[in-house]
Amino acid sequence: MTRRLPASECTREALNDLIDERLRVDNARSELVKLATRLIIEEGLEAEVRDALGREYYEHGAGLGDGYRNGVRRGRLKTAEGAIDFSAPQVAGTAAPFRSELRAHLKGHSEALEDLAVEMLARGLSVRDIEAAFRDEEGRLLLSRTAVSEIGERLWADYQEFAGRDLCEYDVAYLFVDGVAERIRPGQKREPELAAWGFTGEGRKVLLHLMAGSKEDHETVSAFFQDMRGRSLGDPLLVVSDGAPGIVKAIETCFVRSARQRCLAHRMRNLAAKVPEDLWPDFKARATAAYHAPSRAIARDLAAGLVADYDRKLPSAVACFMDDFEACIAHLRIPVTHRRAVRTTNLLERLFVEERRRLKIIPNAWGEKPVLKLMFAAMTRAAERWKAIRITEFERRQMAAVRAELDKEYEAQIGLGKPTSKEKHSEKISSTSRT
Template sequence: MSKPTFDMDAAIEALKAGKGLTGKDGILTPLIKQLTEAAMQAELEQHLENDEDSNRKNGSTPKIVKSAAGSFELNTPRDRAGTFEPQIVKKHQTHLTDELERKIIGLFALGTSYQDIRSHIEEIYGINVSNGTINAVTDKLLPELHAWRERELERIYPIVWLDAIHYKIKENGRFITKAVYTILGLTVEGKKELLGLYLSEHEGAHHWLTVLTDLHNRGVKDILIACVDGLKGFPEAIESIYPKTELQHCIIHQIRNSLKYVASKNQKAFMADLKCVYKAATLNAAETALDELDTKWGEKYPVVIKSWRNKWQTLSAYFKYPDYVRTAIYTTNAVEAVHRQFRKLTKTKGGFPNENSLLKLLYAGMLQASERWTHPVQNWNLTLSQLSIHFAGRLDDHIDL
């Protein structure tokens, strides 16, 4: 009995009737089955020609294969000696191509829930996939994530931003809050690069010493300016690993923290006076404005003024630079933009069953965010020229000026 062949006339009629090309009962599914089986038969015949021992065909074994065009039963040819190893569809392979896996990972990288991924695959391809399958597919990101976290980094980063975002992760049967510390660097070429993601229950000098030691071991020997949001223990840690790095506390974080202690009825007036401090043209003007802020509001809000006084050295570091450099370093907005991308991915997740489930999702989101980092930041050449003056000698081996 001859094998059934793809009926072109019937396919055309089905197409006219509006039947789909792919998916469940798709028009192309029989054709893909026919082409795949023909290719595997050709593989077997080639194998038999090259086999020095007496060997011959020995029927076929059916199995269900999933493809982007839909699921179908594939008859895999066998040989009598059992030495035939098909390459087009290998033994135990149940997906015809990696297209489905790419689709699953693509949906996962958008923050799509497992339930919605299952529904999407069912609707488009007519294939049922389990949560276990989706998890197994997305787990393939973990070796990539590990390699990415261990990769060698540039020797020097002119600017590095650091910030944290918090998530609930299940441990020992209960959910605990952990911080993911994101380190975003700016290369000598002015392009953003996410240097690492570090998970921790606690922040402090010991934790930051571990993070900075990791960066140093991966090749980062110098950082010119580190922009942080007042992270505990960070100044002490960076002093021990990168003693020549200049620290800039994020002005925006300092403002937000200050307003927590200012009565709502006074916030508008207080902010108008505070703006004269951080928007001042020079350091002297900023210090004069801070004195005036102290005179007017110090008695009412001593905690706020004391905070600005205590951190003034690192809050005011940006005043030594022109506007286009100040814009880059006075806030951690650059890394907060990465966190906004992360929040889009995780906004429907109440918590994560383990650390890997969180990290592989953030890694997928990082890959998407970094696709846009193909051009230098604005005014980078001017900024680099200024930095080469303020940090004399430290950029000489890395740029041509």
């Protein structure tokens, strides 16, 4: 027998379908507000019945006269967005007939509920706003303060559970980190929201962490990484990011046993801005050949050729190309079939598009907590649609060999205090460019 769901849960699913574009409507914003208003009404009515009966949806009564839930009755509320149908729970078996004070109150307060719905979608519900909408003409609160708090904190509780969960179940092989700048406070500069996701050793793609940061400096990003480390995140083979100095330094500090990959999509955009249009096709082809070479040794030879041919004509472009070159070709250490997936942070960029799409529907989501709620709601649902990659037994052996090689390099660096092979090769190519 299928377990019946409260009406509010069905409405929540419809709201999520609309947000995720599984439900197509002509006016998405209007339907979004209507569904959110309906959800608030149904959750409020269900909380009122719970308070009256003294038990949750699936709990039975203690005896005669306690009352019981007896299905639902349809109601309709007129609003500026049009008529909104909702389901009101019915109660039977009580000593005195149950009458919903909240339902009677709703008829003349549709505007407050619509504002509350927008608040829920764009900024996250506050207890004060909910209480204001659910007070009668005499100022009496129609819901218990417990019910008010539960409605307001549900999304935030979901985010906190996500941000505090144990990561030991994820054997992360490839870790990606990036930030999206959002205007958290009116009139202020945009501030970065950091996100991290990864590929596990089994090929699953998982969203790992979201955090608001005042800037992408070393201390902030290190705290972001240390939070994941504190929740049992291990050493990945490869950590992928853009070239933000704070992120780069934090990776090298927090993941000393991992290789660092610089996002090639960001790097190619940097190069395109420094090369004249008529020279770009050839420069791009040669840079791409180096970045996508069969091995790091061949990549270094191709880079040396590009430097020799373009150093006099395009010194700034060559300097950009050689900057952090070893990090640009770090992906060449890993199995060939994985390289395309790990040389950019593009998957995170697509997640940020999901988040911005929601902000366009309901703008002005001011505040760190509201923006994190929006990011969490949009990005976790987008991450649910990620498909795993297939990792063969041969590729697992290759990954294990890379792990052993990285560990050996780290131990040699610690034990002898000598430059790593990456530093030696960078110096070799730099000296070639000078000559």
